[in-house]
Amino acid sequence: xxxxxxxxxxxxxxxxxxxxxxxxxxxxxxxxxxxxxxGKEAAAQALAEIxxxxxxTSTGMEGLQAYGKAIGKEWxxxxxxxxAAKQASPVDGAQIEARKAKLNSNAPFLGQFNVLVxxxxxxxxxxxxxxxxxxxxxxxxxxxxxxxxxNGPKWDNSATKKTTELVNTYKAYETGESPMTTxxxxxxxVHRAELWKTLTGLTREAAEAGKAGKxxxxxxxxxxxxxxxLVGNLADAAKAGSKLRLNLDAGRLSYPATDPVxxxxxxxxxxxxxxxxxxxxxxxIKDADVAVSLFPSKxxxxxxxxxxxxxxxxxxxKVLMSGMNGNVSSGENVxxxxxxEGPAARNFTQNVARDLNTSAGADAEAIWGKKQFEKFDxxxxxxxxxxxxSLLDSLNGPxxxxxxxxxxKSVEDLEKMAKQAGVELGSIVEKPADGFQAFLNSEGxxxxxxxxxxxxxxxxxRGVAATQTSKNLAGLAxxxxxxxxxxxxxxxxxxxxxxxxxxxxxxxINQAKEFIYMPGFVVTRAVxxxxxxxxxxxxxxxxxxxxxxxxxxxxxxxxxxxNSFGVxxxxxxxxxxxxxxxxxxxxxxxxxxxxxxxxxxxxIAGSTNFSAKGMRENWETSAYVHxxxxxxxxxxxxxxxxxxxxxxxxxxxxxxxxxxxxxxYASKEQADGHEHFVDSARAGATREVLTAxxxxxxxxxxxxxxLHERPEVAAKKADFVNQGYxxxxxxxxxxxxxxxxxxxxxxxxxxxxxxxxxxxxxxxxRWKKSV
Numbered sequence: 164x165x166x167x168x169x170x171x172x173x174x175x176x177x178x179x180x181x182x183x184x185x186x187x188x189x190x191x192x193x194x195x196x197x198x199x200x201x202g203k204e205a206a207a208q209a210l211a212e213i214x215x216x217x218x219x220t221s222t223g224m225e226g227l228q229a230y231g232k233a234i235g236k237e238w239x240x241x242x243x244x245x246x247a248a249k250q251a252s253p254v255d256g257a258q259i260e261a262r263k264a265k266l267n268s269n270a271p272f273l274g275q276f277n278v279l280v281x282x283x284x285x286x287x288x289x290x291x292x293x294x295x296x297x298x299x300x301x302x303x304x305x306x307x308x309x310x311x312x313x314n315g316p317k318w319d320n321s322a323t324k325k326t327t328e329l330v331n332t333y334k335a336y337e338t339g340e341s342p343m344t345t346x347x348x349x350x351x352x353v354h355r356a357e358l359w360k361t362l363t364g365l366t367r368e369a370a371e372a373g374k375a376g377k378x379x380x381x382x383x384x385x386x387x388x389x390x391x392x393l394v395g396n397l398a399d400a401a402k403a404g405s406k407l408r409l410n411l412d413a414g415r416l417s418y419p420a421t422d423p424v425x426x427x428x429x430x431x432x433x434x435x436x437x438x439x440x441x442x443x444x445x446x447x448i449k450d451a452d453v454a455v456s457l458f459p460s461k462x463x464x465x466x467x468x469x470x471x472x473x474x475x476x477x478x479x480x481k482v483l484m485s486g487m488n489g490n491v492s493s494g495e496n497v498x499x500x501x502x503x504e505g506p507a508a509r510n511f512t513q514n515v516a517r518d519l520n521t522s523a524g525a526d527a528e529a530i531w532g533k534k535q536f537e538k539f540d541x542x543x544x545x546x547x548x549x550x551x552x553s554l555l556d557s558l559n560g561p562x563x564x565x566x567x568x569x570x571x572k573s574v575e576d577l578e579k580m581a582k583q584a585g586v587e588l589g590s591i592v593e594k595p596a597d598g599f600q601a602f603l604n605s606e607g608x609x610x611x612x613x614x615x616x617x618x619x620x621x622x623x624x625r626g627v628a629a630t631q632t633s634k635n636l637a638g639l640a641x642x643x644x645x646x647x648x649x650x651x652x653x654x655x656x657x658x659x660x661x662x663x664x665x666x667x668x669x670x671x672i673n674q675a676k677e678f679i680y681m682p683g684f685v686v687t688r689a690v691x692x693x694x695x696x697x698x699x700x701x702x703x704x705x706x707x708x709x710x711x712x713x714x715x716x717x718x719x720x721x722x723x724x725x726n727s728f729g730v731x732x733x734x735x736x737x738x739x740x741x742x743x744x745x746x747x748x749x750x751x752x753x754x755x756x757x758x759x760x761x762x763x764x765x766x767i768a769g770s771t772n773f774s775a776k777g778m779r780e781n782w783e784t785s786a787y788v789h790x791x792x793x794x795x796x797x798x799x800x801x802x803x804x805x806x807x808x809x810x811x812x813x814x815x816x817x818x819x820x821x822x823x824x825x826x827x828y829a830s831k832e833q834a835d836g837h838e839h840f841v842d843s844a845r846a847g848a849t850r851e852v853l854t855a856x857x858x859x860x861x862x863x864x865x866x867x868x869x870l871h872e873r874p875e876v877a878a879k880k881a882d883f884v885n886q887g888y889x890x891x892x893x894x895x896x897x898x899x900x901x902x903x904x905x906x907x908x909x910x911x912x913x914x915x916x917x918x919x920x921x922x923x924x925x926x927x928x929r930w931k932k933s934v
Contacts, residue, residue, distance in 0.1 A: 170213055173221035175287050182282055186275065187214045193272040193836075197234055198265055206230035224283070231276040234269050241265050242843070270836025277839070285311045285692075287318045288326075295323070296330045302673045304700060306330065308692035309669060313775055325662075325779065329669075332662035336670065343656045343663055347649025348505035350788055352800045354757075354768075354807055356896070358487050359494030360887040361502060365478045366396035367887075372479075373403025379479035380643055384410040384515045386472045386770070387488035389437040394444060395565020401451035408642055409445060410518045412471040413457040413530050413626070414438045416538050420720045429543035431608055432619060433550030437490075437568075439626035440557045444564035446629040454638025455630050456522035458782065462529035463521060470781040471518075474500075474770050475511055480645045482508040484786055486684075486758045486770050494889025495748060496756035497682060497811065499768040499804075501788060507655040509647025514659050514784065516642040523639045527627050536620070544616055545608035551577070551592065554615075557622050558584035574599045591615035606750065653797050654789035661779045664771045667787045668760065668778070672697050675762035678709040680808040682743075682757045685772040686714040686729035695736040711808070713816045715755040716742040716856045725774075727821075727849045731842075734822040741816035744856050744920075746911070747864030748891040755811075758785065761804050765789045817856055819924045824848040827930045855923065859916035866910060867894055876901045 170177045170187065191210045194203060205226030213219035219227075241262040248255035248262070288311035292303050300306075306329065314322035335341050353361040369379045381400060388394065388411055401407040414435035419428035445455050458471035476483040485500025487493050503511070527536070546554065552568040553561075559580075562568075571577045577599060581588040588599070593610040595602045602609050611619060629635070658664040672679060672693050679694060694710060701708045712733060714726045733740040743755040758777070760767040769785025771777045790801040825844035832840035870876050876897050883893035898907060911917055 169217050170219075171217065172213065172219045172224050172283050174218075175283060175290055177279075177286055178282050182279060184214070186278075190272065190275045190279070193275060194230075196268050197230075197272040198268055199233065199237060202226070202230035202233055227276070228280065231273070231280070234273055234276075238266065238269055238273060238843070241269075266840075267833050267836070270833070270839040272836070274836045274839035274842070277842070280316075284316060287311070288314070291318055291323065292326060292330070295327050296334075300330065300334070302333065302669060305669055305673050305693050305696040306333070308696035309665075309689050311689075312687070312692050313689035313778065328662040329665045332660075333666045333669065336656075336663075336666050341656075343658060343667070344654065345506040345510055345657065346654050347651060348503055348507045348653045348655045349651030349796070350504075350653050350655065350800065351502040352803050353483070353485070353502055354499045354759075354804065355497055356888055356892040358485055358498050358500045359889040359892065361483060361500070362476065362485075362487065362489065362494075363392055363396060364887050365476060365481065365483055365502075366393055366400060369400035369405050369478045370396055370403055373400055373405050376404075378404035378406070380406045380408075380477070382408045382475075382477040382512050382515050382519075382642055384471075384473045384475045384518060385489050386412045386470060386474060387434065387438070387490040387493070389434075389441050389490045390493075391491075391565055391567045393489045394441055398445070398448055398451075398564035401448055401453050405452075406641070406643070407445075407451070407453045408515075408519055408639065409453075409455045410471070410515060410522055411438065411442065411455065411457055412460070413623070415460070415467050415470075415531065416535060416542060416544075417468050418720070419542075427543065429545045429608075429610070430538075431546065431550070432544045432611075433547055433553070436546065436550050436554040436557065436619060436622065439622045440553050440561045440568075441564075442626040443557065443629050444561055444566075446632075446635060448564055452638065454519075454635050454641070456519050456635075456639055457525055457530050457627065457630055458518065458522050459525035459529035460782070461532035461535070462525065464780065464782060466780070467531045467535045469776065472770050472772075472777070472781045473515075473784045475515055475784065477508065477512045477515065477645065480504050480508060480647075482511045482645070484511060484769055484784065486756055486768060492751045492891075493756070495751070495891025495895070496754045497743070497745065497815075499682075499757045499759040499766075501655075501768055501786065503655060503786070505650050505653075505655075506647045507657060507786065509645045510657050511784070511786075512642070512644050514657075516644065518782075519639045519642060523636050524631055525627070526631075527624060530627065531623075539616055539620055544611045544619065546592070546611060547606065547608050548577075548603055551609070552580060554619060554622065555580045555584040555586075557625075558586065558618060571603060573603065577603070586614075586618070591618060651796065652791075652794045653800075654791065654794075656787040656789070658769070658771065658783075658785045658787070664783055664785060665778050667767055667785060668771070668773065669693055671760045671762055671765060671767050671787055674764040675708055676706070677763040678761075678805075679711075680761040680805070680812075681712045682755050682759050682808060682811055683712065683726075683729075683773055684715045684754060684756045684758060685774045685777065686712060686726045686733075686740075687774050688728045688732045689775070689778075690773040691729040691732040691738075694733065694738060698736070698738065710738050711812055712738065712740040713743050713755060713808075713811055714740060716744065716817075716853050717752060717754055718850075718853050718857055723846065723850055724853060727846070730821065730849075731845055734820055741812065741818060742821075742852060742856060743811070743815060744817040744859060745815050746867065746895065747860045748867045748894040749864050751864075751891065753860065753891065761801075761808055763790065763801070766800070766804055817852065817920060817924075819852060819920075819927060821845055821848045821852055823927050823931060824852065824923070827927050830930070830934070852923075855916060855920050859914065859920060862914045862916045863911060866914065867898060870898050870902060873901070 209223035209227040245262045248258040289307040292307040310326050372379045416430045461467040482503050487498040658667040745753045771783040771785040790797045825848040828844045829840040880893045880897035
């Protein structure tokens, strides 16, 4: 718990346990040692002001922050210069020593500066939440921790508005009368391998029911729905008499990648070609009651870069809500979902029906906006072989719903596909430097030419036009909701709007009494701060919680991961957190894709990533399943989910703390300002760990491919696929069943990457024992 003290910045009381007279006295001395000189006087005056008067003005803080940022840039320049000097031949020892001396001068101030800035940020949020919510608001500390880092470094009118919406929604939710809450549901937990099996199973069930003369209405809303298996199942159901209504995301140009050779940015547009192909396929199903809409992200969310990211499938009276996309590679990811029947199923479907209506007739400007279309013309757009195949197939049809796109293996295959589409291969894509065969062999990407871009935009316009026919528009208005009769005991809360999504996440954390387990595709500092606030409260009450977090270890194009901010914050506050270490089944980057928080009181699952975009900006939905003590079914769900998380923690996560690794690397640095040396070393330590984990994933992917060459493993995998499991899960399960856990453990333990990961962990453990 924070303790407001006598020192203030801009009227905000700082935490007396962290910012006190001794701290400020030392910081005054450290700023005098710091370099450069420019800006130092303003920083020193600001510190003298708060030390002598107990108050620093906002203007004084601005001067201090400007100096802190300047030193931060100097710090990075010095670190880069030391690295360059070490690479020189001969090594530039004088340069190294000079830069190290500068680092030693700046580390003490930078360490304190970061503590002061973070404390001011947290205390500003605490004061704002207290003003908004009032003294009786129980989860104030938790909400303040979250708001401090979700709202940005400066508290402004937007932060006040959004936090007020959150607090008001939370208070209404606490009354038990919130429209978010539904009672009387039956639920089935379908996490991990069971999720894809359930997704395909429900769509097959609809097709079979229709063939039996009992069609089931289907209402679906998906960020990605391009799997030929799923598309085919839905098409079969529609042909068999099911009323099929779809609300889909249209794709966009969002995060560019960087070409490692030219160092220029480009956008990979596979998803747009595949999504438009799917839209046209559905709208061209003959003699079927199908209607499709594209969510107008620009019109409804204000930005084409915000996603319609929901994953909801309604089949008859059942709704499957989850975090899993409906594309080819998603099935093997670690994800979470629930099949729900009852009032919650009706409410989920009602929300999708609303969005079908909102999206009806949306044009290209409402979906993407003019700026996106301009980016298409100006940007380097690239496609992989599968993306190019989808584009060419769409130009030539596309092939019927459920058809797999051809996977070209040779230049001749590509040229044949282009000819069938009525174009020349060389006219729609730029010839790669190493030729088209090398492009196919490397699973790389190739740039679209001016004509290729025009064809892609034409496909997008064609997809939009397919949703604007009078028949399609009439269908979108025709949705029959599930009856939604209460038929069970489980309480399910549904988060639809941004403040509701925030409320569910924060309440799940706040209600925990025994444990909080979180496998997260995205782990941000905001949610980490809420978890820390809850643990600090529990410790103060003498009832500490068992908290464990597993963060996805995927490396982003910039060479790191945004998850490091949340992971670092958790480690700094003593929360157990690990990076996921998953086996692959091939080249696909298998992920912890869950947006899941599991506690002894309930569980969150759904599409909402724990990021600012996920919580507030994208179009997301999630649910909180209550584990009430009198609900035997819910208690069984809790045990099932807990066992699955423990398996992930014990068998598929890496136990080395990045902070411990950074401490080992910084162990020879000076004591004064040592924590800043540690903090500075964490980025490199994180990259080292994530790269080692990625090597493990690649090597296990190759291992699984070799095991699949065994006839008995291939046959067993085929059996699991026939049962509905994803290709990747089937491969993992087949290897486990045929080779056996003991032999698989032996094979993976012999991989060079496993040996390196073990070596690194053992090295740090030995160092910890020595200090």
